[in-house]
Amino acid sequence: MAALSWLTEQYAAVVETGRSRLVVHSQPCEVLPLLALWPKAGAAIFWQKADLTLLGSGCAYECVAADRDRFSAIKQHWQALECEWVGDLQPRAFVAFSFFDTVSETALFPAACLHVPLWLVQQQGEQAYLQRYAYLTPDSDVARLSREWQDAEQRLLAPPSPDRANTEPIAMPRLSGTNYREAVRAGLVAIASGGAQ
Structure with a gap:
């Protein structure tokens, strides 16, 4: 350098x-x-x-x-x-x-x-x-x-690089009119645990 x-x-x-x-x-x-x-x-x-x-x-x-x-x-x-x-x-x-x-x-x-x-x-x-x-x-x-x-x-x-710890895809539940609350809860849990960044 x-x-x-x-x-x-x-x-x-x-x-x-x-x-x-x-x-x-x-x-x-x-x-x-x-x-x-x-x-x-x-x-x-x-x-x-x-x-x-x-x-x-x-x-x-x-x-x-x-x-x-x-x-x-x-x-x-x-x-x-x-x-x-x-x-x-x-x-x-x-x-x-x-x-x-x-x-x-x-x-x-x-x-x-x-x-x-x-x-x-x-x-x-x-x-x-x-x-x-x-x-x-x-x-x-x-x-x-x-x-x-x-x-x-x-x-x-330095150019940013992806965080290798969070490369696993998050399972996306099939949405219907009745299970959106479960999808929101699963998303919030993933965010809180650091799995969705």
């Missing part, structure tokens, strides 16, 4: 220089089939404006900030990431801010957050790309990252 060998090369460069970097690997994609499989990716973030749509999942890098300097702190983190990124398409991130300098510990979101997804579908006009992200440091576990990329790719891009 080209993406995994590219990730390994980027990690070697990080180790050699001792400098962390955000890496972005992109490939053209068809959006519709990918979106049909996207729920397998888990929680997602969606953003759209006139000619740009972004859908991200997972987390490659995240930074949170609070207090009055939260805006500048997030901006500095993003500028540092932008200076050290490697890839074929510009990286994208999701940024969120609270109206308040601080939020309670039980709040759903921090006062400020910069989130770089592990996976991003980006569509601009007619062009669509699937991007993989990783934030590499000299201490990164590149084998784990490779497995994460590979596992996510299999979940997102």
Whole structure:
């Protein structure tokens, strides 16, 4: 897989220089089939404006900030990431801010957050790309990252296959005006037992 060998090369460069970097690997994609499989990716973030749509999942890098300097702190983190990124398409991130300098510990979101997804579908006009992200440091576990990329790719891009456990046909009773209730009951039992999926 080209993406995994590219990730390994980027990690070697990080180790050699001792400098962390955000890496972005992109490939053209068809959006519709990918979106049909996207729920397998888990929680997602969606953003759209006139000619740009972004859908991200997972987390490659995240930074949170609070207090009055939260805006500048997030901006500095993003500028540092932008200076050290490697890839074929510009990286994208999701940024969120609270109206308040601080939020309670039980709040759903921090006062400020910069989130770089592990996976991003980006569509601009007619062009669509699937991007993989990783934030590499000299201490990164590149084998784990490779497995994460590979596992996510299999979940997102592998064609679905039928569940072999449920290949037995369900017996269809002959229907008449008097036995439809029995047919409905048999169907509900099959569904409840997982035999009709």
